[in-house]
Amino acid sequence: MLLMKDIIREGHPTLRRIAKEVPLPPDPADIETLKSMKEFLINSQDPVISEKYGIRGGVGLAAPQINVSKRMFVMRLNDEKGEEHDYSFINPKIVSHSVEKSYLTSGEGCLSVDRSIPGYVQRHARITVKGYNEKGEEIKLRLRGLPAIVFQHELDHLNGVMFYDHIDEKNPFQLKEGAIPIE
Numbered sequence: 001m002l003l004m005k006d007i008i009r010e011g012h013p014t015l016r017r018i019a020k021e022v023p024l025p026p027d028p029a030d031i032e033t034l035k036s037m038k039e040f041l042i043n044s045q046d047p048v049i050s051e052k053y054g055i056r057g058g059v060g061l062a063a064p065q066i067n068v069s070k071r072m073f074v075m076r077l078n079d080e081k082g083e084e085h086d087y088s089f090i091n092p093k094i095v096s097h098s099v100e101k102s103y104l105t106s107g108e109g110c111l112s113v114d115r116s117i118p119g120y121v122q123r124h125a126r127i128t129v130k131g132y133n134e135k136g137e138e139i140k141l142r143l144r145g146l147p148a149i150v151f152q153h154e155l156d157h158l159n160g161v162m163f164y165d166h167i168d169e170k171n172p173f174q175l176k177e178g179a180i181p182i183e
């Protein structure tokens with residue numbers, strides 16, 4: 001099972017590389033990798049297992065974070081309506097997005113960053129996304145709220161971008177006109 005020791009931290013070159021597209025249909029090794037990443041999130045959200053194994057809470061995980069430079073990530077979270085969003089994405093893309101921005105009022109963190117960095121990360125408020133699941137089937141979704149934020153944080157990892165790259169150093173809590181806060 002994946003543990004925190006398997007997660008690479010800032011300074012590791014893989015976090016700043018562009019991850020490679022995954023040939024479709026995905027091969028068994030890639031499917032197994034995605035499965036282990038999803039299991040990591042489930043464990044991280046279990047109060048007993050996460051405590052026992054010292055796993056930090058997570059709602060998303062990108063393959064480069066376990067030193068697999070491939071364009072795939074997993075998400076597992078409940079949105080503000082309590083609806084579950086449980087996805088494995090292969091070769092994900094944003095096909096369109098709102099002009100409006102949204103941000104987490106608590107700022108963002110990252111399992112690959114062992115320090116807290118204050119500031120708002122403004123992202124597209126609503127996105128239409130495309131990708132493939134572990135069966136190689138095409139998935140197309142419209143996301144908003146926390147799912148949209150998580151998707152963009154994970155997609156950034158496939159492009160070597162860290163959340164703090166988006167924080168304005170001079171004014172970390174600066175907000176664009178009409179940015180939507182997400183508690």
Ligand SMILES: Cc1nc(NNC(=O)[C@H](CC2CCCC2)CN(O)CO)c(F)c(N2CCN3CCOC[C@@H]3C2)n1
Pocket residue numbers: 044045046056057058059060061062065104107108109110111112149150153154157
């Ligand atoms: C929002 C949140 N971020 C947590 N951590 N950070 C992460 O997931 C990083 C990715 C997120 C950081 C901001 C956007 C994406 C991981 N990343 O670096 C991947 O690239 C949480 F842990 C968390 N929750 C709320 C729900 N809770 C349910 C019960 O279990 C605990 C869990 C805690 N919410």
Ligand code: NI
Pocket residue numbers: 109110111112153157
């Ligand atoms: Ni991250």
